Amino acid sequence: MALQAALRCSDMTRRLLTFARRQTLNPEPVDLHALAAGMGELMERTLGRSIAISIAGEEAGTLWPATVDRSQAESALLNLVINARDAMPQGGRLTIRTANARLTEPLSGHGITAEPGDYVVLSVADTGCGMPPEVLERAFEPFFTTKETGKGTGLGLSMIYGFVKQSGGLIRIDSAVGQGTTFSLYLPRAAAGGQPAAGAADGAAPLTGRGETVLVVDDDADVRRVTVQAVRDLGYRVLEAEGAEQALAQLTAGRRVDLLFTDIVMPGMNGRELAREGLRRCPGLRVLFASGYADGTAAEADAELAPVETLAKPYRDADLARALHRALDDGTPDACAAGGGVPDHGKAVSAE
CATH class of the missing domain: 3.30.565.10 (Histidine kinase-like ATPase, C-terminal domain)
Structure with a gap:
């Protein structure tokens, strides 16, 4: 109920x-x-x-x-x-x-x-x-x-x-x-050359993790705890941080990180700023945003983080599973580890 x-x-x-x-x-x-x-x-x-x-x-x-x-x-x-x-x-x-x-x-x-x-x-x-x-x-x-x-x-x-x-x-x-x-x-009308996207049937692609490591960042401890458990239940390895400073420390600590899953609105450095800095340090990093605000923050044009897809918060586990999978849909990405990674603009998905 x-x-x-x-x-x-x-x-x-x-x-x-x-x-x-x-x-x-x-x-x-x-x-x-x-x-x-x-x-x-x-x-x-x-x-x-x-x-x-x-x-x-x-x-x-x-x-x-x-x-x-x-x-x-x-x-x-x-x-x-x-x-x-x-x-x-x-x-x-x-x-x-x-x-x-x-x-x-x-x-x-x-x-x-x-x-x-x-x-x-x-x-x-x-x-x-x-x-x-x-x-x-x-x-x-x-x-x-x-x-x-x-x-x-x-x-x-x-x-x-x-x-x-x-x-x-x-x-x-x-x-x-x-x-x-x-x-x-x-x-x-769609621009010339635009082709209608085929709607993927539910369950057409696996929606569980393949051993990737997700770094969950949220300044709200209760939300972070629930998110960490949800991501872990989907089959991903999980690291967590309560803010941008801890997250950047995790990214440069030598641990493998495939995806940065961060809230947008946080004290100090916000999620978009964190993502840009994370991509600067780890060019192969993938990014997924989350936010409960509708102030357009996640929708702002940002070539470094484009293309941006949205998932409204609050979201169900199935929505989270699809967003995580889309962010990593081109196979196991180049991870961030000990300053590693290859030159890449990364891929960002937004859960606004």
Whole structure:
């Protein structure tokens, strides 16, 4: 019960951060038609038998890839499907459509303006009750909902709004009472040469350690103790430090260190500064960040630490396992030991 309460709080916080455009995203080229098709079974179960669903529009080979955070795009689509279901209590039809769109002039909607350029449109249309003007005007307000108490948080559409705006896109609503509603998400086209990333199936790659040594750095003793145990349970050797000074001492003590797993916000030298100094002393070192703050610290551009991937804190053990594995996914890396290592810019993954 405590875990479920914590996860609900975590989810609500993440949705609010997304609405405020302070959630760090991991944009990548994504085939939105394939993404929708891959969620087909989940959406059918969500809608029930009284609602027919169809997925139409541009398909592979003709649809441009969009630059989006895959998990946020999936969450946005599922939220729109749930909203459509609630708008059709007696049943109806839901149509998901993808299309290429080239804007030759700015297009505005709900306080967002999309600049001229290429976009991929993901639209979700229902045959439900529709929205009156007064509801349409407030649709994206956090905590605003027309559902009865206990049936919704009012954060679904606000999360989508923040995600689309932060992605550099646009969201539009066409709705009429008794005629249904269509949500259209305009998401930026991926740069030329960008190929949609194939979604890896869970368990496709081993998510346990291969004997690597992880240096865990956190100034909070309780958090550090839990993290050390979690990393050790995943099959890694673990060293620990309560701050940057101890961590740098560990890195130069002659012990093998494959990965530096450090909190970002710490007294004195913060985690990013520690990582840069660690890479200077041990060029082959890999880095993984952790932070519970949403101040953008881990999202700042830093060529020395790029590419940066994000994992929201608090995280589950499975999330940690995947982040550790991604940081070390090119085999056993050149470790830091007695000033060793080879010239390398290192690889950084961020758990913001």
